[in-house]
Amino acid sequence: MRPALARIYRLAGRAHIVGITGVPGSGKSTLVGKLAQKLRARSMRVGIVAIDPSSPYSGGAILGDRVRMSELATDSGIYIRSMATRGATGGIARAALDAVDILDVAGFETVIIETVGVGQDEVEIARASHTTVVISAPGLGDQIQAIKAGILEIADIHVVSKCDRSDANRTLTDLKQMLTLGTAGTAAKEWITPVIATSSVSGQGIDELLDAVGRHRHVALATELGAQRALAIAEFRLQKTAENLLLGRYAKIVVENSKPLALRLMRREGDPYTLADELLNSSLQTEHEHDARSKIA
């Protein structure tokens, strides 16, 4: 598996990776469905990685009516991968990033990642995508949810969804107000973060959103801002993979070595910090010995 993924990574790098985030129920999956539909109509191939086990993507249900569903079943221009997996330490799993590479290499021009909408993956998505879309929705509490989640700043594009609802205007005004308060004077000149009102029911704003995504793609590919982002993405990928390898290597050994130390901890012969240090040191030692032995063998 690893050699294959390694080769895939080196071949990847052509797709435009778009992250979609927002709290559960904000309309991410529905919007992704609409975007995918539009992109298909423009003959673009779309890959979707949904890091959300509850996404209603199975069986092609994503694009609405039955006729569409049967069309989709034979449409090789769209591929949807739902992954229930999350990273061992929360956040976006390494496997999700690998899945994006695979779709990239398979020739999908756009790969959309839909996040779960809770926890660490919300912040991480900005370091896994070229373009991050943050969704705020009316009817989910009277505050802009993105503020609470700490993801207001990660948006390249803001969306206020469900604009067919009468309370959406309030959300739109609140969001715009928050943005003028927060980012005065700090905006990069290459890109001004737009705020787009959409409705997956009426179709309002979907074209506008796609255009903004397209314009931001250009920023991501052809500007200094984009180059900085690309480096941040690579850094994240490296850290994520290292973290994964680290856990994979030590998890078992740590478990094996922990019993005697736990006994000492229970008897209060040591404190958690000192003993945890000892556990890590002895595990590293064991790992080195394993390594040395496998090199001799």
Ligand SMILES: Nc1nc2c(ncn2[C@@H]2O[C@H](COP(=O)(O)OP(=O)(O)O)[C@@H](O)[C@H]2O)c(=O)[nH]1
């Ligand atoms: N009125 C309205 N409801 C929507 C819209 N988009 C999604 N919804 C509803 O909002 C709920 C959550 O949608 P979903 O796409 O699953 O949100 P997610 O959890 O963010 O992926 C569902 O009941 C949708 O039918 C919209 O544009 N207008």
Ligand SMILES: [Mg+2]
């Ligand atoms: Mg969803």
